[in-house]
Amino acid sequence: MTAASVDPARTIAELKELRALTGNEDGAQRVAWTETWAEARAWLKAKLAELPVTVETDEAGNLWATLPGASEQALLIGGHIDSVPNGGWLDGCMNTLAGLEIMRRMAAEGTPPVTLRLVDWADEEGARFGRSLLGSSAFSGNLDPASVADLRDKDGLRLVDALAAQGVDLYQAKACGGQAAKAAAYLELHIEQGPVLESMGLPVGVVIGTFGVERHAITFTGQAAHAGSTPMDKRRDAFGAAAKLGLEIREIAKRHGGVCTVGSCITKPGIVTAVVAECTITLDQRHMEAASLAAMLQEAQDAAERFAVEEKCGVAWERIWQIEPIPFHPDLIALGEEATRAICGTVHLLPSGPLHDAAEVARAGIPTVMIFSQSLYGISHNKIEDTREEDIAYSVQVLDRLASLTMQWIVGHGAKEV
Template sequence: MTVTERVRPGVDAGRLMEHITALAAIGATPDGGVTRLAFSPEDVEGRAYVARLMAEAGLAVRVDPAGNLIGTRPGIDPGAATLVLGSHIDTVVNGGAYDGAYGVLAAIEVARTLAERGVRLACGLAVVAFCDEEGGHGTMGMLGAHGFAGALPPGIAKVLDERGVPVGDLLAAVGGDAERLPEAAWAPGDIAAYLELHVEQGDVLERRGVPIGVVESIAGRVNVSVTVEGVAGHAGTTSMDHRSDALVAAARVVLAVRAIAAEEGVVLRATTGTCSVGPGMWNVIPGRVRLGVEFRDVSADRLDAALARLAGAAGEIAAADGVTVTVEPGARTTPVACDPRLRDLVAGAARERGLDCHHLPSGAGHDAQIVARVAPIGMIFVPSEGGISHAPGEHTAPHHLVWGADVLLSAVLRFDEAPVARG
């Protein structure tokens, strides 16, 4: 039987859309968004719904110590490594219905389609809903994926979220076990590959009119705290030529950050996302400003170059404006390349379905980049209308969602016929 014969007609489109709609109703907000923060009652309810779907797909369901919801089915070859599919179901506050959740539900639909058609893979199959991808209530984010990859920092169970709740207590609320976190880790040889289907969260595919994205790499990022120290003073009595206005200097820093990506092209993305002004009064010249800056790129070297460029710009601004500017790099995520053989496999799966594809990087972070520490990874994108994500307006056309699931199904079968050995 050929691959095409095994794959057609594809997933059950109506069932997939029904499940996406049902999960979106859990945590639905009045303006059409979804708030399903990790560890919240809505998250617990959503996880229960997804666990039921996993069981209906013939998967054996469990929760690992890191809070990951996992459904598995053994393969024909008991010694074969496991092909893992998945994403996450938690959201940001007032986020969208598709980010993460689509990848989990499509993976379950693929598993169910295989079971209903009596197709048993040679390799084992696992579908994972990773715990706390979004970093709800100020947790580290991608918590479950770090546990899955054996990469959780020491003492994480005692770390408090922004409400003062220990991570260990959060995990217990969803069936995890902080005392057994090392047991959540999969050994490198246990995972044959990881495939994640996701909405693009950008507008590249939509602008190009292409239904399938083959992700080449996932951007890394570095957070930077910038503190500008000037001199606070009376807004009515301090002359304009005798001011050391921290906010004016900070505005120049914001423009410099933008230029590092937009004009200079040092990195793909540069953003100033937070600004705190002190003393924060209308009639007082700002004496201190704190900025939160983020750089993203698929190259670690370019991230380093952006940091160096920001430090240089900070020195120039400080000298010109009579202030001090301190640049402190913070948390950093390493860029990750998708496995080239998995990229080829996904492109072949799209062609098999008669669908055009486009190779592109991911500017957003995903569980896949953490799983890459222990397995080869591949990602499939489908278009996001208007490039909107993490907002109520997040939307992907139903036919694109179904086509993406069909490509994932084809990719799974192609992988099973010619497994990608980790090199």
């Protein structure tokens, strides 16, 4: 077998090529199920056509490239080429193209010890219809087609119809779970999208898992009254109760080491001359530990009741969405540490606040780990999203080394655990 090496400079050049092809002065425009996204997919397929791989699109629209190995047990490397509107040049696609480079290296060496599969997940972002992780959740079996079929974009087009225009039957999407049959491990590289690694001066980190999420709408109900003639002690101010909760959830997060966010606030009647009769806020709570997440939620609920009494209001909660914390595989985390130390000299372990396709793969029972590359300013989903080119190069090399270590793990004992 001839030794070969990855070329991170080629990955960086291809990232810039993709940016030029599918972006504009406002940033990346590869929104899933659009013609620009399809153009990006065609570009990727052309790159894959230069390799001795088979390429297929599954029932959910996920794109798979397979390099056969000595064993049918497969190492999956995944990413997503879709973006948010006016997005950054690295979010998702950095992993896809880093995986392409690793596939090139392994193909040049001959037959790898296990099969290597690169997957470009469909619609990770959920930017057009609001349903994130669409392709990977179909793969994991956690997608309910009926619940998302009638979601509409800003132009009123239904999700089910947009997928059909790209050759995908939403109601058959979960059949793509068959792709998991020989999957022994899954790796995903992603920009951090946060400030931790930059604050520590580190190019790469290893991700221990994704936060659990509790997301609720909370409605306080008071009494509309004239803003001029109603004394302060006679008011039933729904906004007053909501405002108190908005401050308290920050302290709850600090106490538990999690994060809590009030992301929206809607008042009624919503005029400057009236005390607020109804105020609905959205609360997003995240933590890596299930018990801590549950405690954060309970404390927020208790606080909401207390502030409702103080402001002489009613309060009601409605769950918007929930997902449990998803820890990654301890063996693969250890291999990630080993690979990162070998390339970068030091390593930091951190959780992921955002969800990623890796979370759905882990939910499918496949051993999973993620690698984060430092994000400048902690900014993502924005055209100014950036990572130093030397840090991109480090991350490609770490992923490559991790892929080799993981293949050895699969051959040694990983396949028995799948």
